[in-house]
Amino acid sequence: MKYPTGIKQHTKKTIHYGNRGMSLEEDINITNVYYREEDIAVIYKKPTPITITKVDFPNRKEAVIKEAYFKTPSTTDYNGIYRGKYIDFEAKETKQERFPLNNIHNHQIVHMKQIIHHGGIGFFIIRFTQKQETFLLKGETLFTFIEQETRKSIPYDYIKENGYLITEKINPRIDYLSWVDTIYFEGGKS
Amino acid sequence: MKYPTGIKQHTKKTIHYGNRGMSLEEDINITNVYYREEDIAVIYKKPTPITITKVDFPNRKEAVIKEAYFKTPSTTDYNGIYRGKYIDFEAKETKQERFPLNNIHNHQIVHMKQIIHHGGIGFFIIRFTQKQETFLLKGETLFTFIEQETRKSIPYDYIKENGYLITEKINPRIDYLSWVDTIYFEGGKS
Numbered sequence: 001m002k003y004p005t006g007i008k009q010h011t012k013k014t015i016h017y018g019n020r021g022m023s024l025e026e027d028i029n030i031t032n033v034y035y036r037e038e039d040i041a042v043i044y045k046k047p048t049p050i051t052i053t054k055v056d057f058p059n060r061k062e063a064v065i066k067e068a069y070f071k072t073p074s075t076t077d078y079n080g081i082y083r084g085k086y087i088d089f090e091a092k093e094t095k096q097e098r099f100p101l102n103n104i105h106n107h108q109i110v111h112m113k114q115i116i117h118h119g120g121i122g123f124f125i126i127r128f129t130q131k132q133e134t135f136l137l138k139g140e141t142l143f144t145f146i147e148q149e150t151r152k153s154i155p156y157d158y159i160k161e162n163g164y165l166i167t168e169k170i171n172p173r174i175d176y177l178s179w180v181d182t183i184y185f186e187g188g189k190s
Numbered sequence: 191m192k193y194p195t196g197i198k199q200h201t202k203k204t205i206h207y208g209n210r211g212m213s214l215e216e217d218i219n220i221t222n223v224y225y226r227e228e229d230i231a232v233i234y235k236k237p238t239p240i241t242i243t244k245v246d247f248p249n250r251k252e253a254v255i256k257e258a259y260f261k262t263p264s265t266t267d268y269n270g271i272y273r274g275k276y277i278d279f280e281a282k283e284t285k286q287e288r289f290p291l292n293n294i295h296n297h298q299i300v301h302m303k304q305i306i307h308h309g310g311i312g313f314f315i316i317r318f319t320q321k322q323e324t325f326l327l328k329g330e331t332l333f334t335f336i337e338q339e340t341r342k343s344i345p346y347d348y349i350k351e352n353g354y355l356i357t358e359k360i361n362p363r364i365d366y367l368s369w370v371d372t373i374y375f376e377g378g379k380s
Contacts, residue, residue, distance in 0.1 A: 042304045044265055047239040050255060065240060065258035075234055079269065084309030086276040114232045119274030 024093040024127045024134065027173045028078065034172040035082075041177060043080030043087055049073050074107045076122075082177060083185065086120035088112060089176075093127035098153040101146070109146070112139045121184050125166070125176060126159060135163035136179045214283040214317045214324065217363045218268065224362040225272075231367060233270030233277055239263050265301045266312075272367060273375065276310035278302060279366075283317035288343040291336070299336070302329045311374050315356070315366060316349060325353035326369045 028045070035041040054067035076090040090112070092103045104124070112122040122139035141162050145154055164179045218235070225231040244257035266280040280302070282293045294314070302312040312329035331352050335344055354369040 036304070039304075039307075042301070042308055042310075047237040048242075049237040050240065050258075052238075063260055065255065065260070068240075068255040068258060070253055070255070081276040081278075081305060081308045081310045084276075086271040086274075088271075111232070114226070114229075115271060117229075118232055118271045120232075120271045 024091050024125065027134075027168075028091055028125065028176075031172040031174050031176070032078075032080075035177065041080060041082035041087070043078060043082065045078050046073075046075070072105060072107065075111045076108050082121075082180060085184070086115065086118075087180070088115045088120055088122045089125060091125040091127075093129050095129050096153070097128070097130070098155050099126050099128075099159060100153045102152065104142075109143070113143065116140065121180065123180075125174075126163070128156060131156075132168075133160075134166045134168065134174055135159050136166055136176050136183075137163040138183065214281050214315065217324075217358075218281055218315065218366075221362040221364050221366070222268075222270075225367065231270060231272035231277070233268060233272065235268050236263075236265070262295060262297065264297045266298050272311075272370065275374070276305065276308075277370070278305045278310055278312045279315055281315040281317075283319050285319050286343070287318070287320070288345050289316050289318075289349060290343045292342065294332075299333070303333065306330065311370065313370075315364070316353070318346060321346075322358075323350075324356045324358065324364055325349050326356055326366050326373075327353040328373065 025045070032041075032043045032045070035043060049071040050068045051071055052065055052068045054065070056064045056066050058064060076088050078091065079086070079088045081087065088111075090104060090108055092099070094100060094103065115122045116139055124137045124139065124142055125134060126137055127134040137159055142154070145158065164183065166174045166176055166179060168174055215235070222231075222233045222235070225233060239261040240258045241261055242255055242258045244255070246254045246256050248254060266278050268281065269276070269278045271277065278301075280294060280298055282289070284290060284293065305312045306329055314327045314329065314332055315324060316327055317324040327349055332344070335348065354373065356364045356366055356369060358364055
Protein backbone atom coordinates (compact mmCIF):
# COMPACT_ATOMS: atom_id res chain seq x y z
CA MET A 1 0.00 0.00 0.00
CA LYS A 2 1.15 3.47 -0.86
CA TYR A 3 1.83 5.47 2.30
CA PRO A 4 1.95 9.23 1.82
CA THR A 5 5.13 10.69 3.30
CA GLY A 6 3.37 13.81 4.59
CA ILE A 7 1.07 11.78 6.80
CA LYS A 8 3.78 9.44 8.00
CA GLN A 9 5.87 12.32 9.27
CA HIS A 10 2.88 13.89 10.89
CA THR A 11 1.62 10.83 12.74
CA LYS A 12 5.13 10.08 13.94
CA LYS A 13 5.25 13.39 15.72
CA THR A 14 1.75 13.31 17.17
CA ILE A 15 0.40 9.93 18.19
CA HIS A 16 -2.77 10.51 20.17
CA TYR A 17 -4.95 7.48 20.69
CA GLY A 18 -8.62 8.18 20.23
CA ASN A 19 -7.55 11.43 18.61
CA ARG A 20 -7.53 13.41 21.84
CA GLY A 21 -5.23 16.40 21.62
CA MET A 22 -5.36 16.79 17.85
CA SER A 23 -7.27 19.78 16.62
CA LEU A 24 -9.97 19.52 13.99
CA GLU A 25 -7.81 21.65 11.72
CA GLU A 26 -4.88 19.24 12.01
CA ASP A 27 -7.19 16.29 11.35
CA ILE A 28 -8.61 17.92 8.24
CA ASN A 29 -5.18 18.92 7.00
CA ILE A 30 -3.80 15.39 7.17
CA THR A 31 -7.02 14.09 5.63
CA ASN A 32 -6.55 16.52 2.74
CA VAL A 33 -2.92 15.43 2.32
CA TYR A 34 -4.19 11.84 2.09
CA TYR A 35 -6.81 12.83 -0.50
CA ARG A 36 -4.17 14.58 -2.60
CA GLU A 37 -1.56 11.86 -2.35
CA GLU A 38 -4.11 9.18 -3.19
CA ASP A 39 -5.34 11.32 -6.11
CA ILE A 40 -8.87 11.46 -4.69
CA ALA A 41 -9.37 15.23 -4.41
CA VAL A 42 -7.43 18.51 -4.38
CA ILE A 43 -8.59 20.44 -1.32
CA TYR A 44 -6.56 22.98 0.68
CA LYS A 45 -6.99 25.23 3.67
CA LYS A 46 -6.56 28.83 2.60
CA PRO A 47 -3.82 30.81 4.32
CA THR A 48 -4.92 33.00 7.25
CA PRO A 49 -5.80 36.45 5.89
CA ILE A 50 -3.65 39.21 7.36
CA THR A 51 -2.92 42.85 6.72
CA ILE A 52 0.80 43.51 6.58
CA THR A 53 1.79 46.95 7.84
CA LYS A 54 5.58 46.70 8.19
CA VAL A 55 8.18 44.61 6.36
CA ASP A 56 11.95 44.64 6.92
CA PHE A 57 14.52 43.57 4.37
CA PRO A 58 17.61 42.54 6.35
CA ASN A 59 19.19 41.41 3.08
CA ARG A 60 18.31 41.33 -0.62
CA LYS A 61 16.81 37.86 -0.56
CA GLU A 62 14.87 37.81 2.67
CA ALA A 63 11.87 39.77 3.83
CA VAL A 64 10.68 39.71 7.45
CA ILE A 65 7.18 40.84 8.35
CA LYS A 66 7.55 43.00 11.46
CA GLU A 67 3.96 44.10 11.94
CA ALA A 68 0.72 42.55 10.71
CA TYR A 69 -2.85 42.06 11.89
CA PHE A 70 -5.36 39.26 11.50
CA LYS A 71 -8.27 40.09 9.19
CA THR A 72 -11.82 38.78 9.38
CA PRO A 73 -12.05 36.14 6.65
CA SER A 74 -14.47 36.96 3.81
CA THR A 75 -14.71 33.36 2.65
CA THR A 76 -14.64 29.92 4.20
CA ASP A 77 -11.35 28.26 5.13
CA TYR A 78 -11.29 25.27 2.81
CA ASN A 79 -11.95 24.81 -0.87
CA GLY A 80 -11.00 22.63 -3.79
CA ILE A 81 -12.20 20.10 -6.31
CA TYR A 82 -13.63 16.59 -5.96
CA ARG A 83 -15.12 14.44 -8.73
CA GLY A 84 -15.21 17.51 -10.97
CA LYS A 85 -17.23 19.54 -8.46
CA TYR A 86 -16.25 22.66 -6.57
CA ILE A 87 -16.11 21.95 -2.81
CA ASP A 88 -16.25 24.63 -0.12
CA PHE A 89 -16.44 24.25 3.63
CA GLU A 90 -15.77 25.72 7.02
CA ALA A 91 -14.62 23.68 10.04
CA LYS A 92 -15.28 24.58 13.66
CA GLU A 93 -14.97 22.84 16.98
CA THR A 94 -16.72 23.67 20.22
CA LYS A 95 -16.27 22.58 23.84
CA GLN A 96 -19.94 23.32 24.49
CA GLU A 97 -22.96 21.02 24.24
CA ARG A 98 -24.37 23.26 21.52
CA PHE A 99 -22.81 24.90 18.49
CA PRO A 100 -22.63 28.72 18.96
CA LEU A 101 -23.49 30.46 15.71
CA ASN A 102 -21.15 33.37 16.43
CA ASN A 103 -18.42 30.90 15.46
CA ILE A 104 -19.36 31.60 11.86
CA HIS A 105 -19.05 35.09 10.38
CA ASN A 106 -21.88 36.53 8.35
CA HIS A 107 -19.48 36.94 5.39
CA GLN A 108 -18.97 33.21 5.42
CA ILE A 109 -22.71 32.51 5.32
CA VAL A 110 -23.13 34.89 2.38
CA HIS A 111 -20.12 33.32 0.64
CA MET A 112 -21.43 29.77 1.03
CA LYS A 113 -24.87 30.75 -0.24
CA GLN A 114 -23.21 32.16 -3.37
CA ILE A 115 -21.19 28.98 -3.84
CA ILE A 116 -24.27 26.75 -3.63
CA HIS A 117 -26.18 29.13 -5.92
CA HIS A 118 -23.41 28.72 -8.55
CA GLY A 119 -23.57 24.92 -8.38
CA GLY A 120 -20.88 24.19 -5.81
CA ILE A 121 -21.02 21.92 -2.77
CA GLY A 122 -20.95 23.79 0.54
CA PHE A 123 -21.00 22.41 4.08
CA PHE A 124 -19.73 22.75 7.63
CA ILE A 125 -17.64 20.31 9.62
CA ILE A 126 -18.52 20.68 13.29
CA ARG A 127 -16.79 18.89 16.13
CA PHE A 128 -18.06 18.58 19.69
CA THR A 129 -14.77 18.13 21.51
CA GLN A 130 -16.32 16.85 24.77
CA LYS A 131 -18.13 14.06 22.96
CA GLN A 132 -15.33 13.59 20.41
CA GLU A 133 -17.92 13.59 17.64
CA THR A 134 -17.49 15.28 14.29
CA PHE A 135 -20.41 15.98 11.94
CA LEU A 136 -20.84 17.15 8.38
CA LEU A 137 -23.73 19.63 8.20
CA LYS A 138 -24.95 20.74 4.78
CA GLY A 139 -24.85 24.48 4.15
CA GLU A 140 -28.56 24.39 3.27
CA THR A 141 -29.39 22.80 6.65
CA LEU A 142 -27.59 25.53 8.58
CA PHE A 143 -29.28 28.25 6.50
CA THR A 144 -32.69 26.73 7.23
CA PHE A 145 -31.93 26.67 10.96
CA ILE A 146 -30.88 30.34 10.93
CA GLU A 147 -34.01 31.38 9.00
CA GLN A 148 -36.42 29.43 11.19
CA GLU A 149 -34.89 29.95 14.61
CA THR A 150 -33.93 32.93 16.70
CA ARG A 151 -31.57 30.88 18.85
CA LYS A 152 -27.91 31.86 18.81
CA SER A 153 -26.67 28.29 18.86
CA ILE A 154 -27.58 24.98 17.26
CA PRO A 155 -28.38 22.19 19.74
CA TYR A 156 -26.30 19.03 19.55
CA ASP A 157 -29.43 16.95 18.95
CA TYR A 158 -30.36 19.04 15.90
CA ILE A 159 -26.92 18.47 14.37
CA LYS A 160 -27.03 14.78 15.25
CA GLU A 161 -30.41 14.43 13.57
CA ASN A 162 -29.80 16.61 10.51
CA GLY A 163 -26.05 16.14 10.05
CA TYR A 164 -23.82 13.20 9.21
CA LEU A 165 -21.51 11.68 11.83
CA ILE A 166 -17.98 11.25 10.45
CA THR A 167 -16.38 8.10 11.80
CA GLU A 168 -12.75 8.73 12.71
CA LYS A 169 -10.24 6.33 11.25
CA ILE A 170 -6.49 5.96 11.05
CA ASN A 171 -6.27 7.02 7.43
CA PRO A 172 -7.93 9.12 6.19
CA ARG A 173 -8.44 10.56 9.66
CA ILE A 174 -11.85 12.10 9.02
CA ASP A 175 -13.19 10.84 5.73
CA TYR A 176 -15.71 13.59 5.05
CA LEU A 177 -15.69 12.88 1.31
CA SER A 178 -17.41 9.53 1.80
CA TRP A 179 -20.39 11.52 3.13
CA VAL A 180 -20.07 13.90 0.19
CA ASP A 181 -20.45 10.85 -2.06
CA THR A 182 -23.60 9.76 -0.27
CA ILE A 183 -25.23 13.17 0.07
CA TYR A 184 -24.30 14.94 -3.16
CA PHE A 185 -23.60 12.17 -5.65
CA GLU A 186 -25.99 9.44 -4.52
CA GLY A 187 -28.65 11.84 -3.31
CA GLY A 188 -29.38 11.28 0.37
CA LYS A 189 -28.68 9.90 3.79
CA SER A 190 -27.99 6.18 3.76
CA MET B 191 -27.71 49.65 -14.54
CA LYS B 192 -26.56 48.20 -11.27
CA TYR B 193 -23.19 49.62 -10.28
CA PRO B 194 -21.27 47.60 -7.71
CA THR B 195 -20.19 49.78 -4.80
CA GLY B 196 -16.83 48.06 -4.35
CA ILE B 197 -15.76 48.92 -7.89
CA LYS B 198 -17.08 52.47 -7.73
CA GLN B 199 -14.95 53.21 -4.68
CA HIS B 200 -11.96 51.59 -6.25
CA THR B 201 -12.09 53.35 -9.61
CA LYS B 202 -12.65 56.67 -7.86
CA LYS B 203 -9.34 56.32 -6.08
CA THR B 204 -7.29 55.07 -9.01
CA ILE B 205 -8.20 56.40 -12.39
CA HIS B 206 -5.41 55.55 -14.80
CA TYR B 207 -6.23 56.00 -18.43
CA GLY B 208 -5.00 53.17 -20.60
CA ASN B 209 -4.59 51.23 -17.37
CA ARG B 210 -0.96 52.29 -16.84
CA GLY B 211 0.04 52.15 -13.22
CA MET B 212 -2.48 49.53 -12.15
CA SER B 213 -1.04 46.15 -11.41
CA LEU B 214 -2.42 42.98 -12.92
CA GLU B 215 -3.37 41.87 -9.43
CA GLU B 216 -5.44 45.01 -8.85
CA ASP B 217 -7.12 44.60 -12.24
CA ILE B 218 -8.03 41.01 -11.49
CA ASN B 219 -9.26 41.85 -8.02
CA ILE B 220 -11.68 44.52 -9.24
CA THR B 221 -12.76 42.21 -12.05
CA ASN B 222 -13.52 39.52 -9.47
CA VAL B 223 -15.49 42.02 -7.36
CA TYR B 224 -17.52 42.82 -10.48
CA TYR B 225 -18.14 39.12 -11.16
CA ARG B 226 -19.31 38.58 -7.58
CA GLU B 227 -21.50 41.68 -7.41
CA GLU B 228 -23.09 40.87 -10.77
CA ASP B 229 -23.62 37.26 -9.62
CA ILE B 230 -21.51 35.90 -12.49
CA ALA B 231 -18.85 33.95 -10.58
CA VAL B 232 -17.34 33.57 -7.11
CA ILE B 233 -13.58 33.84 -7.53
CA TYR B 234 -11.08 35.11 -4.95
CA LYS B 235 -7.37 35.62 -4.59
CA LYS B 236 -6.05 33.49 -1.77
CA PRO B 237 -4.28 35.29 1.07
CA THR B 238 -0.48 35.37 0.89
CA PRO B 239 0.85 32.31 2.72
CA ILE B 240 3.06 33.20 5.68
CA THR B 241 4.65 31.48 8.65
CA ILE B 242 3.94 33.34 11.86
CA THR B 243 6.73 33.06 14.43
CA LYS B 244 5.81 35.73 16.99
CA VAL B 245 2.48 37.18 18.10
CA ASP B 246 1.90 39.82 20.77
CA PHE B 247 -1.35 40.34 22.65
CA PRO B 248 -1.35 43.98 23.79
CA ASN B 249 -4.91 43.47 25.06
CA ARG B 250 -7.46 40.68 25.25
CA LYS B 251 -9.14 41.48 21.96
CA GLU B 252 -6.24 42.30 19.71
CA ALA B 253 -3.36 40.22 18.43
CA VAL B 254 -0.39 41.78 16.65
CA ILE B 255 1.90 39.64 14.52
CA LYS B 256 5.43 40.76 15.36
CA GLU B 257 7.43 38.33 13.26
CA ALA B 258 6.43 36.34 10.20
CA TYR B 259 7.97 35.12 6.94
CA PHE B 260 6.64 34.72 3.41
CA LYS B 261 6.21 31.10 2.35
CA THR B 262 6.51 29.67 -1.14
CA PRO B 263 2.92 29.10 -2.28
CA SER B 264 1.98 25.46 -2.86
CA THR B 265 -1.04 26.31 -5.00
CA THR B 266 -2.03 28.98 -7.48
CA ASP B 267 -3.24 32.39 -6.30
CA TYR B 268 -6.83 32.43 -7.55
CA ASN B 269 -9.66 29.95 -7.41
CA GLY B 270 -13.41 29.77 -7.34
CA ILE B 271 -16.52 28.68 -9.18
CA TYR B 272 -18.02 29.70 -12.52
CA ARG B 273 -21.00 28.09 -14.27
CA GLY B 274 -20.75 25.17 -11.87
CA LYS B 275 -17.09 24.51 -12.71
CA TYR B 276 -14.02 24.78 -10.51
CA ILE B 277 -11.73 27.56 -11.79
CA ASP B 278 -8.04 27.86 -10.89
CA PHE B 279 -5.45 30.27 -12.21
CA GLU B 280 -2.20 32.08 -11.64
CA ALA B 281 -1.53 35.67 -12.80
CA LYS B 282 1.88 37.08 -13.63
CA GLU B 283 3.18 40.18 -15.32
CA THR B 284 6.56 40.73 -16.89
CA LYS B 285 8.46 43.77 -18.15
CA GLN B 286 10.38 41.57 -20.57
CA GLU B 287 9.60 40.68 -24.18
CA ARG B 288 9.35 37.03 -23.16
CA PHE B 289 7.68 35.31 -20.21
CA PRO B 290 10.32 33.87 -17.83
CA LEU B 291 9.22 30.47 -16.56
CA ASN B 292 10.91 30.94 -13.19
CA ASN B 293 7.93 33.23 -12.46
CA ILE B 294 5.96 30.07 -11.84
CA HIS B 295 6.92 27.65 -9.06
CA ASN B 296 7.07 23.96 -9.76
CA HIS B 297 4.48 23.38 -7.00
CA GLN B 298 2.06 25.50 -8.94
CA ILE B 299 2.55 23.48 -12.14
CA VAL B 300 1.96 20.24 -10.22
CA HIS B 301 -1.10 21.77 -8.55
CA MET B 302 -2.65 22.93 -11.82
CA LYS B 303 -2.06 19.54 -13.44
CA GLN B 304 -3.95 17.92 -10.54
CA ILE B 305 -6.80 20.41 -10.92
CA ILE B 306 -7.19 19.71 -14.64
CA HIS B 307 -6.91 15.98 -14.00
CA HIS B 308 -9.84 16.23 -11.56
CA GLY B 309 -12.02 18.06 -14.08
CA GLY B 310 -11.30 21.67 -13.19
CA ILE B 311 -10.40 24.58 -15.46
CA GLY B 312 -6.80 25.78 -15.07
CA PHE B 313 -5.03 28.63 -16.85
CA PHE B 314 -2.52 31.46 -16.57
CA ILE B 315 -3.12 35.16 -17.04
CA ILE B 316 0.08 36.73 -18.38
CA ARG B 317 0.61 40.44 -18.92
CA PHE B 318 3.41 42.02 -20.93
CA THR B 319 3.60 45.40 -19.23
CA GLN B 320 5.63 47.11 -21.98
CA LYS B 321 3.06 46.19 -24.61
CA GLN B 322 0.13 46.56 -22.19
CA GLU B 323 -1.21 43.23 -23.42
CA THR B 324 -2.79 40.59 -21.22
CA PHE B 325 -3.32 36.99 -22.35
CA LEU B 326 -5.12 33.96 -21.07
CA LEU B 327 -2.95 30.86 -21.63
CA LYS B 328 -4.47 27.44 -20.98
CA GLY B 329 -2.65 25.30 -18.43
CA GLU B 330 -2.36 22.54 -21.01
CA THR B 331 -0.62 24.89 -23.46
CA LEU B 332 2.00 25.89 -20.91
CA PHE B 333 2.60 22.24 -19.94
CA THR B 334 3.12 21.33 -23.60
CA PHE B 335 5.65 24.14 -24.01
CA ILE B 336 7.60 23.00 -20.94
CA GLU B 337 7.64 19.38 -22.13
CA GLN B 338 8.72 20.19 -25.68
CA GLU B 339 11.15 23.01 -25.09
CA THR B 340 14.27 23.47 -23.03
CA ARG B 341 13.99 27.27 -23.10
CA LYS B 342 13.58 29.01 -19.75
CA SER B 343 11.08 31.53 -21.07
CA ILE B 344 8.10 31.57 -23.39
CA PRO B 345 8.43 33.97 -26.36
CA TYR B 346 5.79 36.66 -26.72
CA ASP B 347 4.90 35.35 -30.20
CA TYR B 348 4.20 31.88 -28.82
CA ILE B 349 1.77 33.30 -26.27
CA LYS B 350 0.18 35.58 -28.87
CA GLU B 351 -0.37 32.61 -31.15
CA ASN B 352 -1.47 30.03 -28.58
CA GLY B 353 -3.09 32.27 -25.98
CA TYR B 354 -6.13 34.54 -25.95
CA LEU B 355 -5.74 38.33 -25.83
CA ILE B 356 -7.98 39.84 -23.15
CA THR B 357 -9.34 43.19 -24.27
CA GLU B 358 -9.25 45.68 -21.41
CA LYS B 359 -12.48 47.47 -20.68
CA ILE B 360 -13.88 49.82 -18.08
CA ASN B 361 -15.97 47.21 -16.36
CA PRO B 362 -15.14 44.39 -15.96
CA ARG B 363 -11.56 45.54 -16.33
CA ILE B 364 -10.16 42.30 -17.73
CA ASP B 365 -13.01 40.05 -18.68
CA TYR B 366 -11.14 36.74 -18.66
CA LEU B 367 -14.37 34.77 -18.17
CA SER B 368 -15.60 35.63 -21.66
CA TRP B 369 -12.58 33.67 -22.97
CA VAL B 370 -13.39 30.88 -20.51
CA ASP B 371 -16.84 30.71 -22.12
CA THR B 372 -15.33 30.42 -25.59
CA ILE B 373 -12.55 27.98 -24.74
CA TYR B 374 -14.09 25.68 -22.16
CA PHE B 375 -17.83 25.90 -22.74
CA GLU B 376 -18.04 26.44 -26.49
CA GLY B 377 -14.97 24.39 -27.29
CA GLY B 378 -12.37 26.49 -29.05
CA LYS B 379 -10.86 29.75 -30.24
CA SER B 380 -13.36 31.92 -32.03
